[in-house]
Amino acid sequence: MAIPSSSSSMQSLLRERKYPFIFLIGTLLLIFLTLISFSISSSSSTRNGRPLLFSSSDLKIYSSSSTPTPVIAPSSVSGLPDQSEEERPFKWTLCKGPLAIDYIPCLDNHGAIKKLKSRQQMEHRERHCPYPAPRCLVPIPKGYKVPIPWPKSREMIWFDNVPHPKLVDYKKDQNWVQKDGEHFVFPGGGTQFKHGVSKYIKLIEKILPVVQWGKHVRVALDIGCGVASFGGALLDRDVITLSFAPKDEHEAQIQFALERGIPAILSVIGTKKLIFPDNVYDMIHCARCRIRWGADGGKPLLELNRVLRPGGYFVWSATPVYRKDEMHQGIWNSTISLTKSMCWELVARAITSSWFGLAIFQKPANSSCLETRHESEPPLCGKQGQPNSSWYMPLNNCISRLPANNSWPNTWPERLVRISTSLNDEPMSWETFQEDTKHWSALISDVYSNGIGINWTNVRNIMDMNAGYGGFAAALISMPVWVMNVVPIDMQDTLQVIYDRGLIGVYHDWCESFSTYPRTFDLVHTSFLFENLTKRCDMVEVVAEIDRILRPGGHLLVQGTLDTIKKMRVILVSLYWRVSLHQEQFLLGVKAFWRPGDGTIDR
Numbered sequence: 001m002a003i004p005s006s007s008s009s010m011q012s013l014l015r016e017r018k019y020p021f022i023f024l025i026g027t028l029l030l031i032f033l034t035l036i037s038f039s040i041s042s043s044s045s046t047r048n049g050r051p052l053l054f055s056s057s058d059l060k061i062y063s064s065s066s067t068p069t070p071v072i073a074p075s076s077v078s079g080l081p082d083q084s085e086e087e088r089p090f091k092w093t094l095c096k097g098p099l100a101i102d103y104i105p106c107l108d109n110h111g112a113i114k115k116l117k118s119r120q121q122m123e124h125r126e127r128h129c130p131y132p133a134p135r136c137l138v139p140i141p142k143g144y145k146v147p148i149p150w151p152k153s154r155e156m157i158w159f160d161n162v163p164h165p166k167l168v169d170y171k172k173d174q175n176w177v178q179k180d181g182e183h184f185v186f187p188g189g190g191t192q193f194k195h196g197v198s199k200y201i202k203l204i205e206k207i208l209p210v211v212q213w214g215k216h217v218r219v220a221l222d223i224g225c226g227v228a229s230f231g232g233a234l235l236d237r238d239v240i241t242l243s244f245a246p247k248d249e250h251e252a253q254i255q256f257a258l259e260r261g262i263p264a265i266l267s268v269i270g271t272k273k274l275i276f277p278d279n280v281y282d283m284i285h286c287a288r289c290r291i292r293w294g295a296d297g298g299k300p301l302l303e304l305n306r307v308l309r310p311g312g313y314f315v316w317s318a319t320p321v322y323r324k325d326e327m328h329q330g331i332w333n334s335t336i337s338l339t340k341s342m343c344w345e346l347v348a349r350a351i352t353s354s355w356f357g358l359a360i361f362q363k364p365a366n367s368s369c370l371e372t373r374h375e376s377e378p379p380l381c382g383k384q385g386q387p388n389s390s391w392y393m394p395l396n397n398c399i400s401r402l403p404a405n406n407s408w409p410n411t412w413p414e415r416l417v418r419i420s421t422s423l424n425d426e427p428m429s430w431e432t433f434q435e436d437t438k439h440w441s442a443l444i445s446d447v448y449s450n451g452i453g454i455n456w457t458n459v460r461n462i463m464d465m466n467a468g469y470g471g472f473a474a475a476l477i478s479m480p481v482w483v484m485n486v487v488p489i490d491m492q493d494t495l496q497v498i499y500d501r502g503l504i505g506v507y508h509d510w511c512e513s514f515s516t517y518p519r520t521f522d523l524v525h526t527s528f529l530f531e532n533l534t535k536r537c538d539m540v541e542v543v544a545e546i547d548r549i550l551r552p553g554g555h556l557l558v559q560g561t562l563d564t565i566k567k568m569r570v571i572l573v574s575l576y577w578r579v580s581l582h583q584e585q586f587l588l589g590v591k592a593f594w595r596p597g598d599g600t601i602d603r
């Protein structure tokens with residue numbers, strides 16, 4: 001399958017051109033001009049290396065002028081491009097192949113997948129990133145429209161934005177999704193729970209009142225999530241759920257979830273750890289997720305145990321809970337013996353009819369049971385999890401250790417600003433945390449929501465590429481948005497703090513592509529990320545990835561050094577984005593509908 005070429009754009013250009021010499025000279029001239037423009041911009045740079053954190057008094061200096069004047073005027077977007085050669089140093093190409101509109105570089109690397117020795121553990125659904133990272137741009141589907149705003153998007157989305165009519169056929173009996181003219185609609189919120197997802201959520205709280213949706217249980221993980229109706233419905237109860245499923249051509253479940261505005265990511269329980277820290281989820285949910293928990297010495301369930309918070313709950317809705325035939329009883333028996341050996345307690349079980357049943361297990365809150373087990377099988381893991389030690393790490397066949405001083409976080413929403421557990425660890429201190437919280441609320445109210453030019457009406461899915469303590473997301477909590485908080489693997493590991501606050505996030509390396517479909521985020525935010533990142537990879541590749549995950553018409557907001565912002569601007573202008581610079585440290589880019597080969601920019 002000829003999915004996009006991952007070779008560098010320069011090479012493919014040279015191959016394509018009929019007159020290599022003329023072209024080569026042109027290219028050299030371009031490079032020369034680019035170098036000059038870069039050296040001019042860096043020599044005129046007045047500030048570099050601003051610290052990640054600065055105090056709110058610092059901030060006032062920048063936000064004192066009430067109407068910030070853009071240093072760089074938005075580029076002209078009418079008619080044909082009028083940029084000089086100097087501003088267009090890149091020749092962009094479209095990703096190729098029939099599946100290019102949904103291209104996910106690290107999951108669609110067919111060359112690498114073909115070479116796999118085994119697929120038994122879903123290896124073909126794991127990440128296999130092409131190197132070098134691709135620079136091509138994903139095509140926009142015909143008839144693509146700006147997504148329907150939240151909360152209406154939870155019930156209906158544009159068919160043209162996610163043109164997968166097969167899902168309707170495939171899931172006909174389950175009543176998840178129907179096609180209705182120009183729309184896909186999700187009857188009753190779209191659910192695999194025959195009596196409606198809200199009844200299901202009420203049932204869980206009824207059989208286990210301690211759950212207290214939105215107070216005690218705030219952060220949940222939903223595995224193999226359908227179109228994420230469970231997570232979608234829980235949003236009404238102040239619970240934030242990250243839903244995940246492997247990429248599947250026939251279902252595209254995650255794409256539907258994200259188009260609806262529900263937090264989701266492509267992932268799989270295969271041979272590698274999930275990209276979450278230890279001990280963070282208040283609840284994990286799986287309804288018919290078809291995972292054999294006991295497989296391979298129980299590794300899948302041991303991985304859930306790792307990411308589950310001490311005292312957290314695992315909700316398992318599946319046929320072995322209620323079916324009495326020998327096969328199902330066998331699965332139930334072996335699951336029970338595995339959970340027992342891990343000291344999980346079966347705290348609730350409901351069988352409401354001949355076709356439905358769920359069981360809820362609780363992970364121990366302290367290690368007293370684990371230390372007094374008769375048989376130490378599976379064994380306890382060696383040492384406590386290292387920071388960010390789940391990125392590309394193999395699954396363990398041991399029980400991860402519990403933190404020494406552990407307590408359940410404060411009730412939501414108090415825990416957003418008053419976190420207790422992970423603050424004991426240096427170098428993070430309570431003062432730094434408070435300072436960070438103050439810094440972000442000031443920045444949001446004084447700059448980002450006021451005057452910088454973001455139209456927040458169409459913002460629902462937000463990516464924070466370098467989330468720190470999650471202060472950006474916390475400051476947006478009263479808005480109808482959700483934030484994917486990313487802690488880059490080469491930065492200080494603050495992801496546990498983010499979860500303790502009641503927010504969600506993942507580890508990621510931005511020199512690689514993110515595990516999501518194209519056009520899934522309305523706003524991409526970064527704060528002092530590129531200064532260090534570009535030591536390891538090319539800014540052009542990272543911008544191509546941002547272009548991939550950002551919706552046309554969506555915003556990119558970069559805070560960085562003047563040097564970074566100037567380099568970024570040149571790349572974005574070459575993509576015909578509207579770009580403005582504010583207070584010499586914020587860049588706002590608006591993604592155009594332009595694609596290589598288009599004569600004009602249609603908006």
Ligand SMILES: *[C@@H]1O[C@H](CO)[C@@H](O)[C@H](O)[C@H]1NC(C)=O
Pocket residue numbers: 326327329330333
């Ligand atoms: C499962 O366990 C129950 C009770 O311990 C036992 O009666 C039953 O025979 C077991 N079933 C299978 C298939 O192992």
Ligand SMILES: *[C@@H]1O[C@H](CO)[C@@H](O)[C@H](O)[C@H]1NC(C)=O
Pocket residue numbers: 364365366367368
């Ligand atoms: C440990 O947890 C058990 C219940 O899982 C509880 O009965 C016990 O009191 C706890 N011990 C400590 C020291 O907190």
Ligand SMILES: *[C@@H]1O[C@H](CO)[C@@H](O)[C@H](O)[C@H]1NC(C)=O
Pocket residue numbers: 404405424
């Ligand atoms: C655990 O808590 C106790 C008492 O609050 C404290 O003395 C001790 O230093 C803590 N240990 C760790 C590892 O944080």
Ligand SMILES: *[C@@H]1O[C@H](CO)[C@@H](O)[C@H](O)[C@H]1NC(C)=O
Pocket residue numbers: 455456457458
């Ligand atoms: C923001 O977007 C909405 C919907 O597209 C539009 O109706 C509104 O006029 C825009 N607001 C501004 C200030 O541009």
Ligand SMILES: *[C@@H]1O[C@H](CO)[C@@H](O)[C@H](O)[C@H]1NC(C)=O
Pocket residue numbers: 387388489490491492493
């Ligand atoms: C996270 O991992 C990266 C690479 O593995 C390492 O360089 C970095 O120091 C780690 N961060 C922390 C806080 O340990």
Ligand SMILES: *[C@@H]1O[C@H](CO)[C@@H](O)[C@H](O)[C@H]1NC(C)=O
Pocket residue numbers: 051052528529531532
């Ligand atoms: C970049 O890396 C250097 C050391 O490698 C570190 O001191 C600095 O804080 C980093 N900058 C940012 C913005 O993270």
